[in-house]
Amino acid sequence: MKVYHQTGFRDKWNIESFRNGVGNGLIFSPINIDADKLFAMDVKLKQSGFLDPQLYLLNEAKGTIDTYPYFPGNLKPDFTTPDLDNSHIQLAQLCVDYQMKNDFHYLIIPSRYYADNPTTYFAQSTDYFVIPFCDYVKENKIQKKVLLSVIVKTIMLSDEVKRNEVLNWITGHQNIDGVYLIFENNFASKQIKDFDYLLNTLKFIKVLKDNQMEVHLGYTNTEALLYSIAMPDSVTVGSYENLRSFGIKRFQDLEKSQMRPPNARLYSAQLLQWIDYEYIQAMKSLMPDYANYFDESEFRPLMFTPEFKWHFAKPEPYKHYFYVFDKQIKKLSPTQEGRIDELKGSIKNALSLFKKIENNILLDDDSDGSHLPTWFNVINAFQKELTK
Amino acid sequence: MFETEQEMSLMFEKFLKMNFGNTYLKECQGLFGVPDFVFYAKQKQEISIISFELKLKNWKKAAKQAFRYKSFSNISYVVLASGSSKAALSNIELFQKYNIGLAKFDNDSFFEILYKPEIGTPYSEELNQKLVNTISSSRKKSKNIEALV
Numbered sequence: 293m294k295v296y297h298q299t300g301f302r303d304k305w306n307i308e309s310f311r312n313g314v315g316n317g318l319i320f321s322p323i324n325i326d327a328d329k330l331f332a333m334d335v336k337l338k339q340s341g342f343l344d345p346q347l348y349l350l351n352e353a354k355g356t357i358d359t360y361p362y363f364p365g366n367l368k369p370d371f372t373t374p375d376l377d378n379s380h381i382q383l384a385q386l387c388v389d390y391q392m393k394n395d396f397h398y399l400i401i402p403s404r405y406y407a408d409n410p411t412t413y414f415a416q417s418t419d420y421f422v423i424p425f426c427d428y429v430k431e432n433k434i435q436k437k438v439l440l441s442v443i444v445k446t447i448m449l450s451d452e453v454k455r456n457e458v459l460n461w462i463t464g465h466q467n468i469d470g471v472y473l474i475f476e477n478n479f480a481s482k483q484i485k486d487f488d489y490l491l492n493t494l495k496f497i498k499v500l501k502d503n504q505m506e507v508h509l510g511y512t513n514t515e516a517l518l519y520s521i522a523m524p525d526s527v528t529v530g531s532y533e534n535l536r537s538f539g540i541k542r543f544q545d546l547e548k549s550q551m552r553p554p555n556a557r558l559y560s561a562q563l564l565q566w567i568d569y570e571y572i573q574a575m576k577s578l579m580p581d582y583a584n585y586f587d588e589s590e591f592r593p594l595m596f597t598p599e600f601k602w603h604f605a606k607p608e609p610y611k612h613y614f615y616v617f618d619k620q621i622k623k624l625s626p627t628q629e630g631r632i633d634e635l636k637g638s639i640k641n642a643l644s645l646f647k648k649i650e651n652n653i654l655l656d657d658d659s660d661g662s663h664l665p666t667w668f669n670v671i672n673a674f675q676k677e678l679t680k
Numbered sequence: 681m682f683e684t685e686q687e688m689s690l691m692f693e694k695f696l697k698m699n700f701g702n703t704y705l706k707e708c709q710g711l712f713g714v715p716d717f718v719f720y721a722k723q724k725q726e727i728s729i730i731s732f733e734l735k736l737k738n739w740k741k742a743a744k745q746a747f748r749y750k751s752f753s754n755i756s757y758v759v760l761a762s763g764s765s766k767a768a769l770s771n772i773e774l775f776q777k778y779n780i781g782l783a784k785f786d787n788d789s790f791f792e793i794l795y796k797p798e799i800g801t802p803y804s805e806e807l808n809q810k811l812v813n814t815i816s817s818s819r820k821k822s823k824n825i826e827a828l829v
Contacts, residue, residue: 555712570712570751574803601806654747654778 294526295618296341298511298535300324300542305531305607307337309614315529317341317397319510322363323355323543327390335395342398343391344441344472344510346543348405354545362387376420384424392434398508399434400472401425403441405540414461426467437469439508443538444475449492459496463503470506470525473497477511477537482566483663484515490670495677497522511538514564516617517638518667520624521631521674529617531610556602557659558595559613561587561620563649564642564667566613568659569602578652585645587616628678632671639668682761682787688734689716692759695789703822705814711807713748715756720815721822727812728799729753730828734785736761739768746780752807754799755829757781762790769794781828799829 294316297306301324310318317340320330330338346357351364351371364371367379367386376383391399401421406413422440429438440462448458462471475493477484484490497519500507507524509516513536516527530536533554557566562585575582583596591612594600600608625631646661682688689706696704696717704719715731731749735742735758742758749756758780760768765784768775775782775795782795802808 568712570748570804570807573751574747577801577803651777654744654774654780656744656748 293520293524293621293624294508295621296508296510296526296528297614298528298530300530300532300535302531302605302607302610305610306614309611310337314611314614314618316526319344319528320396322346322357322360326356327359327361331394338394338396340397342396342400342439342472343394345387345391345400345402347387347402348443348540348543350404352543352545354543361390376416380420381424381428384421385428388425388428388432388434392436397436398469398472399425399429399436399438401438401440401468403443403474405443405543407540409445414457418461418465422465422468426465430467437506438467439470439472439506440465440468441472441474441510444473444493444496446476446478446489449475449489449496455492455496459499462500463505468505470508471500472508472510473500474510474538477539479537481663482533482658483513485663485666487666487670487673490515490518490666491673491677493519494522494670494674497524498677511536513537514559514566514617514663515667517564517620517624517635518670520621521628521635521671523628523631527621529614531613532604554604556604556606556609558586558609559616560585561616562642563645563661564638564664565659565661568656569609571653571655571659574653575649579649585649587612589615591615632675636668636671639664639671681763682736685734685736687787688736688761688785691787691789692717692732692734692785695785695791699791700824700828701820701822703815703818703820708811711749711811712751712804713745715745715749715753716759718749718753718811719822719828720811720818721825722815722818727815728755728825728829729802729808729811729815730755730757730825732757732759734759735764737764739764739771740774743768743774743778743780747778750780750800750802751804752802752811754802755781755797757783757793757797757828759783759785759791762786765794793828796828 297310297315297318299306299318300321319341320343323346353365357363358365362383368375448454497507501523508526509524510528512527534542556569559566589612591608595608625634643661643664704717707714708718716734717732719730721728731753733742733746746756746758762784768782772795779797781797783793785791
């Protein structure tokens with residue numbers, strides 16, 4: 293299973309880590325990198341990754357997306373959905389050409405985002421994106437693999453009819469090799485603790501794998517470990533929280549909105565959790581062996597010096613996470629059975645470590661192990677599904 | 681019975697002022713969590729910081745919040761509306777284990793400490809210093825701090 297860097301703001305941290313051998317490739321983000329700058333980038337960085345075209349909101353000119361030739365506003369000012377009727381072929385050509393010029397590993401078919409998908413959503417997506425993209429790829433005898441990007445809304449997981457509709461739609465396309473799946477995350481907690489959501493996600497991935505599709509999961513956080521038991525082809529690591537959890541806000545031009553900066557957190561592979569730095573300070577005061585709960589990396593010595601000023605915008609905690617999580621994923625068994633056993637063992641171990649920590653520290657719901665019993669139960673339920 | 685936490689907060693503020701002086705910060709931001717009140721007492725060069733988390737109910741959530749405040753405070757209290765303090769009292773061992781204070785407060789301004797924690801060193805020198813810097817120029821005087829410590 294591969295690990296891609298979901299890049300965004302401060303993509304240089306991802307690029308530096310990737311150059312140092314962390315991860316298998318980069319997913320590039322047009323709202324964060326100018327099209328010419330990306331074009332000029334070392335092709336070796338691009339050949340193993342891909343571009344997320346980010347046409348989610350069609351004509352929202354967030355960040356640098358309007359520097360891309362396929363950005364609808366560059367075809368016609370005030371481009372709206374009805375304009376796709378006349379421009380979808382041109383848009384597809386420009387989008388494929390740009391991706392080809394950069395020599396990415398995969399070609400990505402974009403996807404629209406709606407708060408509530410219209411009833412014509414799949415038909416529209418087929419007509420405006422899938423068909424013109426696949427036709428152009430075929431006409432030009434392009435050999436690269438094609439991935440369809442799909443935003444999976446919660447309702448598409450929880451409602452069986454909607455789930456089957458989207459799965460039928462995805463698997464009904466003959467000319468695509470796989471999917472770049474993005475699970476929309478509307479949860480208030482930092483970890484996903486919803487049993488049904490997680491189990492349905494695993495089932496969703498399994499159906500696609502059973503249909504011989506490549507499945508690449510975008511915007512994943514720690515739950516990527518759980519998703520690994522459905523045998524996807526790749527998961528992602530990201531720095532800031534909005535790169536580890538998909539929300540449409542990231543693509544909206546909300547310049548005036550005030551955001552409260554998050555507290556710095558450190559990922560622990562043993563705890564399967566990100567721990568708020570202030571709790572690490574408390575651990576330091578109350579637990580002499582506190583450092584043992586955190587993994588080794590080249591960044592750890594600096595982060596654990598008293599002079600280190602913790603801040604959410606510092607690179608070290610993220611680079612540490614990229615390194616540790618990539619290693620954790622790469623260590624997973626190649627077999628499904630093996631992964632299930634390993635993950636169950638890791639969860640049990642993490643829960644016992646949390647018990648030790650909670651003898652001294654009263655952790656809040658975003659730093660504790662409260663997601664882990666749910667994970668364990670989800671694994672058991674998924675195991676039952678596998679034997680059906 | 682308080683109708684809202686805001687009502688409880690207003691009454692508690694009056695109570696603090698009257699009994700302990702106006703050496704406090706209300707809903708102080710930029711720390712670890714947002715305590716309802718941060719009370720401070722200066723004695724010679726030393727500044728003692730006591731945080732309060734007020735809640736109408738949900739003692740466990742309040743305890744988790746109060747624990748966070750120990751990052752910058754010497755003492756941290758959960759103050760529950762009298763009606764809901766019973767559940768917390770039956771879990772007093774959690775407050776003892778984590779050295780978090782527990783008190784009840786009612787709309788007659790009756791304040792009773794149910795568990796007085798030991799004074800401790802804040803876990804984060806940086807956050808504590810941030811508060812101390814804010815407070816150090818204040819000339820306000822506290823009183824009766826021994827009742828809380």
